[in-house]
Amino acid sequence: MDMPIDPELAPFRAEVRAFLETQLPDDIRCAAERATSVFIDPAVSLPWQRILAARGWAAPDWPAEFGGPGWTDLQRYIFAAECAQAGAPNLAPMGLKMVAPVIMHYGTPAQRAHYLPRILSGEDYWCQGFSEPGAGSDLAALQLRAVAAGDDYILNGSKIWTTHAHFANRMFCLVRTSSEGRPQAGISFLLLDMRAPGISVEPIRTLAGDHELNQVFFDEVRVPQANRLGAENDGWSVAKHLLTFERGGKYAPGLIARLGRLRAQPCGDPVFRARIAREAIGLRALQALEMKAMRGQGGGAALYASVLKIVGTETAQRIDTLACDMAGVAAWAEADGQAPATLAVAVPRYLNDRAASIYAGSNEIQRDLVARQLLG
């Protein structure tokens, strides 16, 4: 299902396709195809990021002044679609797509000069320290304390559900610097070194058996105040800016590629063919919505971010169910290595994707946000 594009963009698409054909190594593509979790391990994604960085394409969304390729929105969309079709692994978003835009927006010149090149090259690998045991949907209830001590803060408390904290050498983190006034008014945004004394990372195994998630404990951890992004007690503004980038996005390119792989399976059952066709039509609509969002037509960025998150994740979950139904016994026979990759990973992907409607703000909360924005 090739995306219809203007003829003047055809050479660009051909250039990207040629690059992917020659530069995407088979072992990386195969590992990506077999991956079952939301974020692929850095052992797979970082070598690919380095290949892209060498071509200047690791951060398609970044402005050219910070090392982006200077593409238009449509070029970025085509690039995402071609990468998905070629089976390239997704790059971890925590550095490139989440903290980088807020460093560009709120960072001092010194912070930008230090962090951005290291994010681009993959030298720094980031995790997101927002949620706590008592603060998920109600994020403003967070309690991890940061008490000023000379030029530092001293942190005590814990973060939970921290994706890839066991790989990360950096965390962007929301901390409580004041208990005065509204809960949102006493939060600050810190950039911290995961190797600082007093930080410990405990694994959390998911239903699918993956180790993606962690709980991170802070015991008298010193973080320089110079590592704060934005003003003290103004971290909520930084976090809200960041969450738009976390939720917004391009769901259709990856899902279209996944559905295409399912369609390629030798299955003539008309019921499955009809379900595939229904999802394909829905994905065309999602693609059109993402295009409208890119052009800023019909709504603000925050509204689109919520709507696309709901539609994208729920479509993914339906495609997971379809893959499991099609895989049948083959999906459960993964251990013998006989099932084609698309079907062999159906069940672990199904399990893993249950979380898609929870993370980045649960879909119930997104529906609430949409209702408030549309209906007041």
Ligand SMILES: Cc1cc2nc3c(=O)[nH]c(=O)nc-3n(C[C@H](O)[C@H](O)[C@H](O)COP(=O)(O)OP(=O)(O)OC[C@H]3O[C@@H](n4cnc5c(N)ncnc54)[C@H](O)[C@@H]3O)c2cc1C
């Ligand atoms: C796979 C995965 C990866 C994650 N990665 C990270 C990460 O890297 N960093 C990080 O900081 N966090 C991460 N999270 C945490 C995620 O952001 C939270 O799980 C999410 O915000 C929900 O919070 P909670 O789990 O505390 O659930 P709760 O907030 O306790 O919600 C429980 C249920 O109640 C519903 N609910 C709550 N409030 C309302 C309301 N007002 N109206 C309607 N329904 C409501 C929710 O939708 C949900 O169904 C991750 C979560 C998962 C599952």
